[in-house]
Amino acid sequence: MIYNNTMQIRDAQPSDKQAVLEFCKETFSWGDYIADVWDSWILQGNLFVAVENDTPIGLSHLVFRDNRQAWLEGIRVHPNHRRKGYGRKIISYCESIANSKTIRMIIESDNTPSIDLARSMGYDIEDWWRLYALVPKKETSSVVTASDVNQVSRFVSSNTYVDSWKWLPLENPDLEELIQQKRILLSAQNGRILAKQRL
């Protein structure tokens, strides 16, 4: 746990949920996704809250992916408590937990506060990720979950994949795990597999 005059950072507890979701309702123009991930992040661990008088006013989730990398996602500071240095303290806290592993985060290119915060702490832009949305053709297709790597490998042209706000390596063991979790869908027409999608 770290302290400044009034703010502390500690592990999140299930009982923090309501207060966190209260200040994470309208983070972005479209809302926020913290309500959808809170329960799984609590289970995964390394979910931290910044608190004043034990009331949550900040959040972050640190994810370790094997020994190679750590990802920081869901950094939030209550709108009434911004520009007090709390965002910086939350990141510093996560850095101390990550114990000199390289930390990465995905930030939307128009999120100036967050980009400036990261830059002010010495983070560099490593890569750009462009998000495209496609409208499906109105043709009937059937969807099944993938059952083995050979079915999907020809559709995989990248050695990374995006999971929430993390960009993770995608190698055969990762594909196998995703298949086991039934998180890879295949789209077929007349029995011919045409595309894959990860849940």
Ligand SMILES: CC(C)(COP(=O)(O)OP(=O)(O)OC[C@H]1O[C@@H](n2cnc3c(N)ncnc32)[C@H](O)[C@@H]1OP(=O)(O)O)[C@@H](O)C(=O)NCCC(=O)NCCS
């Ligand atoms: C981004 C966010 C976490 C910053 O939290 P914060 O507590 O206000 O940040 P800090 O007070 O620690 O600011 C540290 C530095 O970040 C930069 N920064 C923070 N807010 C900024 C803003 N609105 N505009 C420009 N730079 C900003 C500045 O360099 C600042 O240093 P300074 O105050 O000495 O100029 C907060 O604005 C937030 O919760 N935003 C919505 C959620 C979000 O975008 N999360 C990140 C997703 S990747």
